[in-house]
Amino acid sequence: MSILTVENVTKSFADVKAVNDLSFAVEPGEIYGFLGGNGAGKTTTLRMVLDIIRPTSGSISVLGGSPDRDNAAGIGFLPEERGLYKNMTAIDTIVYFGRLKGMEAGAARKAGLDLLERFGLGDRAKSNIADMSKGMAQKVQLAASIVNDPELLLLDEPFSGLDPVNQGLLEDEILRASEGGAAIVFSTHVMQHAERLCDRLLLLKRGEKRFEGTLEQARDMLPSQIEAVAKPGIETVPGLAQATRGRDVGEGWFEYSLTVPPEGNAGAVLEHCTATGVPLRRFSEHRASLHEVFVELVGDEGVKK
Numbered sequence: 001m002s003i004l005t006v007e008n009v010t011k012s013f014a015d016v017k018a019v020n021d022l023s024f025a026v027e028p029g030e031i032y033g034f035l036g037g038n039g040a041g042k043t044t045t046l047r048m049v050l051d052i053i054r055p056t057s058g059s060i061s062v063l064g065g066s067p068d069r070d071n072a073a074g075i076g077f078l079p080e081e082r083g084l085y086k087n088m089t090a091i092d093t094i095v096y097f098g099r100l101k102g103m104e105a106g107a108a109r110k111a112g113l114d115l116l117e118r119f120g121l122g123d124r125a126k127s128n129i130a131d132m133s134k135g136m137a138q139k140v141q142l143a144a145s146i147v148n149d150p151e152l153l154l155l156d157e158p159f160s161g162l163d164p165v166n167q168g169l170l171e172d173e174i175l176r177a178s179e180g181g182a183a184i185v186f187s188t189h190v191m192q193h194a195e196r197l198c199d200r201l202l203l204l205k206r207g208e209k210r211f212e213g214t215l216e217q218a219r220d221m222l223p224s225q226i227e228a229v230a231k232p233g234i235e236t237v238p239g240l241a242q243a244t245r246g247r248d249v250g251e252g253w254f255e256y257s258l259t260v261p262p263e264g265n266a267g268a269v270l271e272h273c274t275a276t277g278v279p280l281r282r283f284s285e286h287r288a289s290l291h292e293v294f295v296e297l298v299g300d301e302g303v304k305k
C-alpha cells in the first residue's frame with residue numbers, strides 16, 4: 001500500500017491554480033523528490049497532505065486515511081518557514097513536538113537527546129534556541145520533525161540555509177529514515193541533492209506535473225553527447241542524430257561531436273563502431289544532468305545546479 005497517494009488534486013486560490021490535476025504516489029522506503037521553480041505548487045501540495053489547507057478537488061490518502069489529525073502521529077514535517085520558540089531549550093522544543101505527535105514525554109525526551117547527540121548538539125540540549133546559531137536551530141527543528149520516527153516524512157526545502165557539513169548530515173538522516181522504511185518527500189531547488197538522493201522525482205511547473213520517474217528516466221529525456229577521436233566513417237554509424245567533425249589531430253584522426261537522440265543508446269553506437277571496424281581512439285559519453293532536464297522541461301526560474 002502506498003504511504004501517500006495524491007489523485008487528480010487541484011487547488012485554486014481565487015483565479016490562480018496553484019496545483020492543477022496532480023497525481024502521484026509514494027511507497028514505503030522511497031525517497032521522492034518534489035522539484036519545481038518558485039511558485040510551482042510544492043508547498044501548497046505539502047500543505048494539503050498535512051491538512052493545513054484542503055484541495056479544491058481531487059483526493060489525498062495519507063497512511064491509508066484522509067489527511068487529518070488522526071494520522072499526525074505517523075507524519076514528520078519540516079516546514080519551509082523555519083521558526084521555533086526562541087525562549088525554549090532545544091530538548092524542550094523537541095519534546096513539545098513529540099507530545100504533539102502523541103508521544104509520552106519520557107520517550108520524546110530520550111529520542112530527542114539521542115537525536116541531539118547524533119547531530120553534534122549533545123552538549124546544547126539545555127541551550128535556549130535564542131542562543132544557538134541558525135544552523136544549530138535548524139538541526140533542532142529537524143530533530144523535532146523526526147522525533148516520532150515518522151512513516152511519512154515531508155521536508156520543504158530542507159537543505160536551504162545549511163552549510164555543506166550539515167547538508168551531508170541531513171542527507172544521512174534522509175537515507176537513514178528511508179532504510180527504516182519511511183517514505184520521504186522533499187522539495188528542493190537544488191538539483192544535486194535530488195540527484196544524489198531520490199529514487200523518483202516529480203517535476204512541477206505552474207502546478208502541473210511535467211515529469212515523474214527515476215533519475216535515469218529523467219536523463220533519458222534529453223539527447224546525450226559523445227566526444228570521440230576517430231577516423232572518418234563514424235558519422236554514418238546508425239543511431240546518431242547528429243555528427244560534427246572537429247579538429248584534425250593528425251595522422252587521419254579527427255575530433256567528433258556526436259549526438260545520440262533521447263531514445264538512443266551510446267553503447268550501441270560504440271558496439272557498432274567496434275563491430276564494423278571504425279577506428280576509435282577516444283569515446284566518452286556525457287549524459288544530460290538533472291539540471292539540464294529541469295531547465296528543458298520547466299525553465300530555469302529559481303533553480304540552482
Ligand SMILES: Nc1ncnc2c1ncn2[C@@H]1O[C@H](COP(=O)(O)OP(=O)(O)OP(=O)(O)O)[C@@H](O)[C@H]1O
Binds near residue numbers: 016017037038044045
Ligand atoms: N494562501 C494563498 N493564497 C493565494 N495564493 C497562494 C497561496 N498559497 C500559494 N499561493 C500561490 O500558489 C502558487 C504556488 O505556490 P507554492 O507556495 O505552492 O509554490 P512553491 O512551489 O512552494 O514555491 P517556492 O519554491 O517559491 O516556495 C503561487 O502562485 C502562489 O502565489
